[in-house]
Amino acid sequence: MTTRANIVVIGGGLAGMSAALEALHQTRNAVGVSVALLEKEARTGGNSAKASSGINGVLTRTQKAQGVADSVKAFARDTERSGHGRSNETLVHKLTEDSTAAVTWLQKEFGLDLDVLAQLGGHSAPRTHRRPEVGGKPQPVGWSIVSALAERLGAFARDGSGRFRLETGARVTQLLKASDGGVAGAEYETANGARHRVQADVVVLATGGFAGEGARPGFLRQFAPQLAGLASTNGAFATGDGLRLASALGAALVDMDQVQVHPTGFVAAADPANPTKFLAAEALRGEGGILLDAQGARFVDELDTRDRVTAAIFHHCATPDTCARHNSTTSGQGPSAAAFLVLPQTAADRFGLGSLGFYAKMGLVSRADGVDDLAAALRVDAKVLRKTLDAYDTARSTSGQSDAYGKSVFPEAVAAAEAYFWGVVTPVTHYCMGGLRFDVRTRVLRAADGAPIRGLLAAGEVTGGLHGANRLAGNSLLECVVYGREAGRQASMEVEAL
Numbered sequence: 177m178t179t180r181a182n183i184v185v186i187g188g189g190l191a192g193m194s195a196a197l198e199a200l201h202q203t204r205n206a207v208g209v210s211v212a213l214l215e216k217e218a219r220t221g222g223n224s225a226k227a228s229s230g231i232n233g234v235l236t237r238t239q240k241a242q243g244v245a246d247s248v249k250a251f252a253r254d255t256e257r258s259g260h261g262r263s264n265e266t267l268v269h270k271l272t273e274d275s276t277a278a279v280t281w282l283q284k285e286f287g288l289d290l291d292v293l294a295q296l297g298g299h300s301a302p303r304t305h306r307r308p309e310v311g312g313k314p315q316p317v318g319w320s321i322v323s324a325l326a327e328r329l330g331a332f333a334r335d336g337s338g339r340f341r342l343e344t345g346a347r348v349t350q351l352l353k354a355s356d357g358g359v360a361g362a363e364y365e366t367a368n369g370a371r372h373r374v375q376a377d378v379v380v381l382a383t384g385g386f387a388g389e390g391a392r393p394g395f396l397r398q399f400a401p402q403l404a405g406l407a408s409t410n411g412a413f414a415t416g417d418g419l420r421l422a423s424a425l426g427a428a429l430v431d432m433d434q435v436q437v438h439p440t441g442f443v444a445a446a447d448p449a450n451p452t453k454f455l456a457a458e459a460l461r462g463e464g465g466i467l468l469d470a471q472g473a474r475f476v477d478e479l480d481t482r483d484r485v486t487a488a489i490f491h492h493c494a495t496p497d498t499c500a501r502h503n504s505t506t507s508g509q510g511p512s513a514a515a516f517l518v519l520p521q522t523a524a525d526r527f528g529l530g531s532l533g534f535y536a537k538m539g540l541v542s543r544a545d546g547v548d549d550l551a552a553a554l555r556v557d558a559k560v561l562r563k564t565l566d567a568y569d570t571a572r573s574t575s576g577q578s579d580a581y582g583k584s585v586f587p588e589a590v591a592a593a594e595a596y597f598w599g600v601v602t603p604v605t606h607y608c609m610g611g612l613r614f615d616v617r618t619r620v621l622r623a624a625d626g627a628p629i630r631g632l633l634a635a636g637e638v639t640g641g642l643h644g645a646n647r648l649a650g651n652s653l654l655e656c657v658v659y660g661r662e663a664g665r666q667a668s669m670e671v672e673a674l
Contacts, residue, residue, distance in 0.1 A: 181212035183667045184376040188215030189222030190656035191636025192382030193325040198664025216347040227318030229458035230306035232650035233279030246301040259644020267642040278657040286324040294462035296649040298481040304650035314531040358630030378667040381418040385608030385637040388414030399432040408605040409455045418638040428623035430640040431610035439485035441604030442540040445502040448510030458649040464523025464588030468516040469498040472556030477583035483646040511602035520593035541599045565591035611640035618663040635659035
């Protein structure tokens with residue numbers, strides 16, 4: 177069966193939905209222009225729905241209301257520093273420059289109350305936005321955003337205009353090649369095995385990364401074999417589909433060996449060896465959580481960049497005596513490197529007791545009443561633990577100076593809390609910095625000569641070059657909105673130019 181849509185978006189995560197919505201907005205007065213979104217899973221959302229720490233933005237109404245001094249320049253500097261000099265500065269400039277509009281779009285257009293700010297690892301100011309709890313119940317930021325956009329797209333699909341259609345369970349198997357080497361549409365399979373073709377003027381790839389491949393053959397084993405088999409926060413659907421589709425047409429790949437390992441994936445007490453981990457949100461440390469080894473000692477600046485915190489856990493928490501474990505777990509069970517994540521009551525309040533309650537129901541977080549109870553729960557010497565917590569608070573009271581681990585931002589005191597919340601965390605594959613080489617107009621570039629492939633755009637984790645060697649926390653959702661909307665604008669312009 178062959179159908180037609182002027183613009184076809186492949187992938188129904190935040191980048192794909194942002195692209196589709198922006199294309200629909202830009203072509204609202206154009207007669208006969210249609211948009212189709214193809215998603216291989218049964219529902220939209222992808223890994224974007226799992227995002228829990230927030231979306232970055234500067235000069236937003238939330239920052240202004242809270243008196244936060246920040247700038248595009250500072251945000252760009254933090255992003256480039258996190259990328260260790262490998263980030264494309266032009267792509268970074270657009271990301272940071274457009275961050276205000278991105279957060280404002282979500283707040284105004286969709287009524288999302290992104291009113292909680294946190295200063296996460298690698299950031300020089302509080303700029304990561306998430307939603308507050310309501311009535312003690314969490315409002316997960318990633319799920320909230322993709323749900324709002326999915327609802328809007330559903331309204332377009334039901335309005336009877338024929339301007340938009342959504343197909344789930346549609347796995348794209350190849351891009352259709354035009355006679356001039358450009359893209360002319362896509363071929364896909366549905367759940368019942370039927371094969372379909374959709375002709376298009378422009379195709380937008382928003383298929384995500386490949387960190388969900390695990391130990392299966394694929395890009396992870398090819399470009400980062402040392403990480404193959406490591407536990408992951410990604411769904412099994414994150415298999416680099418868009419990279420294969422575009423590579424078959426000669427698209428360039430960049431930074432494919434740069435795969436981010438997030439330092440904190442929760443280890444479930446009931447299933448410590450499960451290869452899929454629930455992310456221990458960056459905001460847990462941003463609001464005052466600390467990391468301890470199995471002896472009860474700190475070993476890192478908890479607010480350093482993800483790659484450095486990860487390296488520290490692998491270095492300091494990887495022996496039988498230093499690897500953190502649940503009481504029910506013996507040596508040799510679960511991950512080979514793990515730390516304790518501990519939040520004092522005040523940090524727990526800032527993060528949200530509703531969210532911590534959700535983690536607790538999943539068997540990921542426990543509560544301890546006071547230091548002695550915490551020491552018993554972690555199976556560490558209470559004297560050592562008190563010394564660690566006291567040293568932290570002493571460093572916190574020394575204004576403007578860094579502690580022995582280079583930490584200079586201490587969100588909360590930790591030594592005299594009425595209660596503590598704790599869990600076991602381990603490094604997990606989380607995000608692919610590498611992907612399709614693209615430009616600020618989201619055009620996919622050809623490997624042979626660096627020229628754009630006509631009719632092929634891309635946005636989100638399927639692209640590479642923006643984040644360099646390490647993505648800054650909170651930049652993933654932002655990237656999806658900024659470059660997803662840009663892809664929608666560019667696709668509309670290309671259609672109108674025909």
